[in-house]
Structure formats: structure tokens, C-alpha cells
Amino acid sequence: MNMDFIEALSDLEREKGISKEVIIEAIEAALISSYKRNFNTAQNVRVDINRQTGRIQVFARKTVVDEVLDPRMEISLYAARELNPNYQLEDIVEIEVTPRDFGRIAAQTAKQVVTQRIREAERGLIYNAFVDKEEDIVTGIVQRQDTRFIYIDLGKVEAIMPLNEVMPTEKFKMNDRIKGYITRVENTTKGPQIVLSRTHPGLLKRLFELEVPEIYDGVVEIKSVAREAGFRSKIAVYSSNPEVDPVGSCVGPKGARVQTIVNELKGEKIDIVRWSEDVGEYVANSLSPSKVVEVEVFEEEKMARVIVPDYQLSLAIGIKGQNARLAAKLTGWKIDIKSETQAEQEFGREKTYAEEMPQDSVSID
Structure with a gap:
């Protein structure tokens, strides 16, 4: 990860409205899981991404104790004071443990996080755009129909119209342009769900x-x-x-x-x-x-x-x-x-x- 990546996040923030800091924090959290999974460690670690250079560092966090029972989680007072004479018991010592090939894992993880965040942000924007249109009319194009719903393309999102919300006097074909009344907008795990009706008063x-x-x-x-x-x-x-x-x-x-x-x-x-x-x-x-x-x-x-x-x-x-x-x-x-x-x-x-x-x-x- 480098300065180009940080600049790309800045561009993303301007274009998509996704906070760069939020993305970096999400990447740091994901890298902790990746580190533990790929290096078989149960250490308490912290990942830090430099906001200016993009440099990634992994730090093992250990508690200063009199007697070390678990070296993965604890460090003796003597060893801690060799690093810094100001350490006291119960302090937390951070020791860099960044693996040599961690950059590859970091790049892959960052890509997944950014992709997910972009998807979530786009869903959020669509939801916010349509939740304000609840109880209003939209125009869309009929895409397909199954035993429960007619699926209607509204441009950025596909809406559903339950068959019991279709007037008994009308039949729709693929690519028909129709008006629908938005009865409900829900933010689901699969994205915004917009429910339309043709029978509503x-x-x-x-x-x-x-x-x-x-x-x-x-x-x-x-x-x-x-x-x-x-x-x-x-x-x-x-x-x-x-x-x-x-x-x-x-x-x-x-x-x-x-x-x-x-x-x-x-x-x-x-x-x-x-x-x-x-x-x-x-x-x-x-x-x-x-x-x-x-x-x-x-x-x-x-x-x-x-x-x-x-x-x-x-x-x-x-x-x-x-x-x-x-x-x-x-x-x-x-x-x-x-x-x-x-x-x-x-x-x-x-x-x-x-x-x-x-x-x-x-x-x-």
C-alpha cells in the first residue's frame, strides 16, 4: 500500500461521499483478522496505516507484568524497561511484528474492504434517494415476472410489485413502461427493497x-x-x-x-x-x-x-x-x-x- 492508494481513497471520498478515514479504519480492522488467520497467532495486535504515506505496520500489544505466563500477551517489567525505562506494571507495550510479505495480504484485504464499502455506500445513496419518495409515483420498465412479483427497473435499482398489488384488469409484458406507487422502502442486507403498488388509493x-x-x-x-x-x-x-x-x-x-x-x-x-x-x-x-x-x-x-x-x-x-x-x-x-x-x-x-x-x-x- 502506498501514497497512490491514499490518493485513490481521497478521490473516492470526493466522488462517492465515502469517508476516507472510515475506509482506512475498516481496512485496519480487516487486516487484524487477516494477520491472525494467515500467521496462526492469537496475539493481541494493532494495525496502523499511515494516513500520508500508506505504510502499514503491525504491532503486538503486550501487558507489562511481574511474571510472564503467556509470552504472546505479556511482557516482563525488565524486558519492557529495556525498550523504555518509563514503563510500569499494567502498561501496554507495542512491539512491531509486521511480516515481510504482509503487503500482498494487505493489498488483497484492502481491495475487498473498499469494494464492500463502495457497494454499501451506493446502496445507502439509493436507499436515501427512494425513502424520500415513499408514497410517491415512480416510472419504471417491466423486467420479468415470477409467481409472486413483477420486477421493475427504476434505473439504479430494481423494484418489486406483488401480484396482489396489480389491478385485475391489467397485464404487463416485458419492457412495458408503467407507473407505480411506492408503498414501502426497506434497507435490507441485500440492498434497498422498493415495493410498488398499482391498486393503492x-x-x-x-x-x-x-x-x-x-x-x-x-x-x-x-x-x-x-x-x-x-x-x-x-x-x-x-x-x-x-x-x-x-x-x-x-x-x-x-x-x-x-x-x-x-x-x-x-x-x-x-x-x-x-x-x-x-x-x-x-x-x-x-x-x-x-x-x-x-x-x-x-x-x-x-x-x-x-x-x-x-x-x-x-x-x-x-x-x-x-x-x-x-x-x-x-x-x-x-x-x-x-x-x-x-x-x-x-x-x-x-x-x-x-x-x-x-x-x-x-x-x-
Whole structure:
């Protein structure tokens, strides 16, 4: 090991951000093990690498004692004072024991340590880069698939997408470019593990943030998202500026913004509804595309009874209850849907054929 090696470590520190001192200390620790392994010794030794010249020295460390029982670990007071008259009992004496051919072992060990440290540093940089992107969207290229995962190349690292995080309506081929939502970033012994999802509600939220400038600017806020991936989603939006229509902003000119998201989600239907502090109004909006006649709110049970026109009952409930289920997820309220006829029969409510409640929502198929 020489000055060129020390200079190389300095270059590595600048380029990779790996501390030269940390690497040298790691090499010194590795050389202690190499020395004991290659020279069959149980001595207590210290390895020193000169930070300027790169010179390596091995020192046996021995305790000063009255009577030597183990010459590998101990030295007599008399022998110690021959080296330095100031030594006292229990002091530690260091005697150089550097083998002649230790340079070859040192070079090999140093190479292994440096390689390992570079790998660890690169893994650390990748982990730090992606841990900040947790709950965000990344774009990658499909590499392969097995019985559990789809493997996606993100450039510096390969991410995994569990098959249960893939929408049931989509199939991927090799080299397909796809967007994924980062649900988890873990630092494992094999390096960073990045887990992606295409079914997470966060994917829909992030897609709207990318497509709608008003959301990015903070004028329009996404209050809630409910999703049954690949089939239907609902998103509740609110505008802090009364002059900005949150639903219209998300739909975009001629539906262009939301259509881009629908295309990305392979035709998933999206209902965009206006969020409201008024629970009744919010629940009515959440049941889009069905029309609502009346909403009765029960605060204690956190339940809302919704009355819809007879001809709208099946639409309000949805196929296999999907529309009602998503509305309940979106609002956080239990929703009991009744037709006007059912309400009359069960609660004695007369059919009034009143005008339907105004709703502010849009459904995109």
C-alpha cells in the first residue's frame, strides 16, 4: 500500500461521499483478522496505516507484568524497561511484528474492504434517494415476472410489485413502461427493497396531483379517496378559492385531465365529487352518479339515511353494492339507501316527489 492508494481513497471520498478515514479504519480492522488467520497467532495486535504515506505496520500489544505466563500477551517489567525505562506494571507495550510479505495480504484485504464499502455506500445513496419518495409515483420498465412479483427497473435499482398489488384488469409484458406507487422502502442486507403498488388509493391521488395544476398549487385539495382498483374510484375535492371549481379543475378542458388518468388506470371509472362540511350534502355528492332526494343524518351512530327516487335505487347502490360501498369509504359514514317507496313503507314517509337535491359531482367512465 502506498501514497497512490491514499490518493485513490481521497478521490473516492470526493466522488462517492465515502469517508476516507472510515475506509482506512475498516481496512485496519480487516487486516487484524487477516494477520491472525494467515500467521496462526492469537496475539493481541494493532494495525496502523499511515494516513500520508500508506505504510502499514503491525504491532503486538503486550501487558507489562511481574511474571510472564503467556509470552504472546505479556511482557516482563525488565524486558519492557529495556525498550523504555518509563514503563510500569499494567502498561501496554507495542512491539512491531509486521511480516515481510504482509503487503500482498494487505493489498488483497484492502481491495475487498473498499469494494464492500463502495457497494454499501451506493446502496445507502439509493436507499436515501427512494425513502424520500415513499408514497410517491415512480416510472419504471417491466423486467420479468415470477409467481409472486413483477420486477421493475427504476434505473439504479430494481423494484418489486406483488401480484396482489396489480389491478385485475391489467397485464404487463416485458419492457412495458408503467407507473407505480411506492408503498414501502426497506434497507435490507441485500440492498434497498422498493415495493410498488398499482391498486393503492395513493396512486390515484398522486396522478391527480400530477395532472391538475390547481392541486399542485394548493388551491384545490383532495380531501378523500376511495378505490376499488381497476373498476371504480371516488375522489372528494375542495377549493379554498370560491372562484375555482374543484370538480371542473379535476375534469379539465373537455375532460382531458381526468381522461389521462383513466387511460393510465386502464379504463377505471372515476367519480369526482365536491367535498362539503355539510354531511348531508357530502353524502349526497358521494353517491354520484345517482340522484338523491333527501339525506337524514344520525350523528351519534355516524350514519346517514339516504332517500333516492325509485328509478335511481339500483344506480345508487351500484353493481354488487359497489357505489354505496365506495361512498361509505369516501365519507367515513355508514350509508343506508332507501327508495322513496321503501321509505314510505318503512318509516311512514309520504312520497312527495320533491325535487332532487342539488349535487356537485361528475362521473367519468
